[in-house]
Amino acid sequence: MEKGKRFFLVVVFYVINFGIWELIAPVVSDEWASFLVYAALFIVVLIVCHKEMLEEWKNINTHQLKDKKFYLDLAGWLMADLILTILLLSAIEKMGLDILPKNNESVKTQMASVPIMLTMIQGCIFAPVIEEMTFRFSIIGKPKSKIATGISYVISVFLFDCIHIVRFSEFFYYLLPALILTTFYIKHRNVFASVMLHSVINIVGYIGLIAGIL
Numbered sequence: 001m002e003k004g005k006r007f008f009l010v011v012v013f014y015v016i017n018f019g020i021w022e023l024i025a026p027v028v029s030d031e032w033a034s035f036l037v038y039a040a041l042f043i044v045v046l047i048v049c050h051k052e053m054l055e056e057w058k059n060i061n062t063h064q065l066k067d068k069k070f071y072l073d074l075a076g077w078l079m080a081d082l083i084l085t086i087l088l089l090s091a092i093e094k095m096g097l098d099i100l101p102k103n104n105e106s107v108k109t110q111m112a113s114v115p116i117m118l119t120m121i122q123g124c125i126f127a128p129v130i131e132e133m134t135f136r137f138s139i140i141g142k143p144k145s146k147i148a149t150g151i152s153y154v155i156s157v158f159l160f161d162c163i164h165i166v167r168f169s170e171f172f173y174y175l176l177p178a179l180i181l182t183t184f185y186i187k188h189r190n191v192f193a194s195v196m197l198h199s200v201i202n203i204v205g206y207i208g209l210i211a212g213i214l
Contacts, residue, residue, distance in 0.1 A: 031113035128198035
């Protein structure tokens with residue numbers, strides 16, 4: 001993927017996700033603005049990166065998706081995320097710290113304001129594709145040197161974490177999935193691998209919200 005296209009995708013993400021959101025939220029509502037922004041970003045990503053995404057899909061369909069070990073690996077990383085998140089929540093509760101994201105309440109509000117099917121599409125399809133293409137594929141890509149990989153890894157984790165937080169303390173809550181998704185992407189070197197993991201993590205999160213666990 002060309003550097004210019006990578007830079008463009010990152011810039012467009014911030015312009016639409018924050019700038020356009022600010023313009024349309026007063027006209028519709030915060031919840032519908034979030035859905036419309038991610039729908040627009042999803043279309044932009046498909047238009048700008050359709051060739052790269054087709055190539056990535058062909059690669060994963062030829063290799064990982066035909067290998068049972070990939071699904072076991074996916075399940076293993078999902079379990080690691082769940083277990084570590086439970087341990088983290090238990091630890092912060094005992095220490096009396098507050099790092100739970102305000103975003104959870106926003107998602108609950110959105111689920112009440114926007115049809116739940118659209119909310120699930122946003123969180124489990126739009127968000128994984130958009131965010132993995134922006135923060136993994138565009139920022140990390142397929143660097144050849146360990147130094148380039150390390151630098152892009154840190155940048156990816158930091159930027160991905162920061163777009164989800166409202167308060168600084170929430171950084172430590174989102175740090176775990178940021179590290180897991182970035183490591184999984186680098187391990188498999190395919191954006192659809194991290195898209196799949198991102199999606200199942202979000203699905204579990206929605207189930208937790210609906211069940212009142214989060």
